[in-house]
Amino acid sequence: MSELTPITVAYGDGIGPEIMEATLRIIEAAGARIKPEVIEIGEKVYLSGNTAGIAESAWESLRRTKVFLKAPITTPQGGGFKSLNVTTRKMLGLFANIRPCVSYAPYVDTKHPKMDVVIIRENEEDLYAGIEHQQTPEVVQCLKLITRPGSEKIVRYAFEYARQYGRKKVTCFTKDNIMKQTDGLFHKVFDEIGAEYPDIEQEHWIIDIGAAKMADTPEIFDVIVMPNLYGDVLSDVAAQIAGSVGLAGSANIGAEVAMFEAIHGSAPRRAGQNLANPSGLLLGAVQMLVHIGQGDVAEKVHNAWLKTLEDGVHTYDIFKENVSTEKVGTKEFADAVIARMGQKPTKLNPVDYSQAKEAIKVQLKPVKPVKMETIGVDVFLYCDDRDANKLGKGLEAATAGSNLELTMITNRGVKVYPNGLPETFCTDHWRCRFKNKNGDTPYKDILALQTKITEAGFDIIKTENLCRFDGEDAFSAGQGA
Numbered sequence: 001m002s003e004l005t006p007i008t009v010a011y012g013d014g015i016g017p018e019i020m021e022a023t024l025r026i027i028e029a030a031g032a033r034i035k036p037e038v039i040e041i042g043e044k045v046y047l048s049g050n051t052a053g054i055a056e057s058a059w060e061s062l063r064r065t066k067v068f069l070k071a072p073i074t075t076p077q078g079g080g081f082k083s084l085n086v087t088t089r090k091m092l093g094l095f096a097n098i099r100p101c102v103s104y105a106p107y108v109d110t111k112h113p114k115m116d117v118v119i120i121r122e123n124e125e126d127l128y129a130g131i132e133h134q135q136t137p138e139v140v141q142c143l144k145l146i147t148r149p150g151s152e153k154i155v156r157y158a159f160e161y162a163r164q165y166g167r168k169k170v171t172c173f174t175k176d177n178i179m180k181q182t183d184g185l186f187h188k189v190f191d192e193i194g195a196e197y198p199d200i201e202q203e204h205w206i207i208d209i210g211a212a213k214m215a216d217t218p219e220i221f222d223v224i225v226m227p228n229l230y231g232d233v234l235s236d237v238a239a240q241i242a243g244s245v246g247l248a249g250s251a252n253i254g255a256e257v258a259m260f261e262a263i264h265g266s267a268p269r270r271a272g273q274n275l276a277n278p279s280g281l282l283l284g285a286v287q288m289l290v291h292i293g294q295g296d297v298a299e300k301v302h303n304a305w306l307k308t309l310e311d312g313v314h315t316y317d318i319f320k321e322n323v324s325t326e327k328v329g330t331k332e333f334a335d336a337v338i339a340r341m342g343q344k345p346t347k348l349n350p351v352d353y354s355q356a357k358e359a360i361k362v363q364l365k366p367v368k369p370v371k372m373e374t375i376g377v378d379v380f381l382y383c384d385d386r387d388a389n390k391l392g393k394g395l396e397a398a399t400a401g402s403n404l405e406l407t408m409i410t411n412r413g414v415k416v417y418p419n420g421l422p423e424t425f426c427t428d429h430w431r432c433r434f435k436n437k438n439g440d441t442p443y444k445d446i447l448a449l450q451t452k453i454t455e456a457g458f459d460i461i462k463t464e465n466l467c468r469f470d471g472e473d474a475f476s477a478g479q480g481a
């Protein structure tokens, strides 16, 4: 017999213990080669005074096994308690969130009976870096950070996932017609990495029309990969329209550790009554088995579960007269899945995980040297006087003799100087672009420029260097510029 893979297991709160017990019983009956190690998380840990909801000793198990099967927990009401999911995601560098959104018509109601979409969401970057500042009385800012290694990791994961799960197409959603630098990088990396996967169809959609299409005709999509914020919103939309929020599992994958769970919560009102549906956690566990290279067991479990569903053996939450044949509790549902082990569904599509023999590993491409030049600076000013021409003339006078020259001023990204339109609404936050005609600019010249601007009485709130990488400008133009 092959070796057992240690996994860290948390029974969680509310219905957690019941659905975890059912899940482990089913996968062990299918021959899962695992050795569970139990850790304590959730309400009890929070209420003992630990604001993270996870005991210090639990990290040791997680770091060692690198695989976490987690039941839902109850976050106590009131302030001071940190989200356990956010803590785990950040501490363990779980960069990918994988959420299969599948319809099970006619057994589960949905307007999209043919939907079978997997949303792969970047999990660490984008606006979620949490870097926010108020800059003027009127303006606040949140930094959107997209990195090349972050984009490479998630995009490669999506293509490898498609191969491992026998998926045919990977779609990328971005808004790079507007965010040419940030979303532009994500799209560029998608095209670069995609070229290494000629066996998989690939396409890019602008997120607005892509999202509309996904909500209207989800069956045309297969795997969709996207940056963090879009993925946050659309993974919920996708699960909802598939009709299977209560049945969906999800995976959070890192370079070292991965966490698997149901997407629903701890349903405290249903706890301890043998009522809860264990399917969400079970499908999370199926992803876990694929991840640890036990695709054979994952396939057996998933197909037996699909057969149970189409045989009409349903827990209360999906039970429907005329469609269901038997209303069962958590334990009996697990028994029914176990009784069907080795069977395949005949009405729903069976799954095939024969390609899943080892965990997906994503290697970063070697870093290519690039030529980086600074050719100017955007100086952001706070100015309560809304007269763009006065500001422009004042800055020109203040910086006369500098080798950096004022080329434009924008307000909320719209060019207002020179030759702005009087109709443009202006706030107290101005971006003043200074460029050096001679190209590469030492930072001391930028500091000297800032000294002149400050000495003339202007309030600088921040600066951004204007860079060129391999001869290409890497900053946005002003609208109307």
Ligand code: NAD
Pocket (backbone or CB within 6 Å): 015, 019, 071, 072, 073, 074, 075, 076, 085, 246, 261, 262, 263, 264, 265, 266, 267, 268, 269, 270, 275, 276, 277, 278, 279, 280, 317
């Ligand atoms: P919930 O998902 O627990 O429940 C929503 C509804 O769905 C309830 O009517 C519930 O009875 C039903 N439901 C959920 N799972 C079910 C299942 N497996 N079988 C049958 N019915 C099920 O959401 P909520 O009520 O908003 O949250 C309850 C608690 O769960 C809160 O403390 C919340 O913080 C927590 N929560 C935890 C996680 C997690 O640990 N990942 C996720 C979401 C919510």
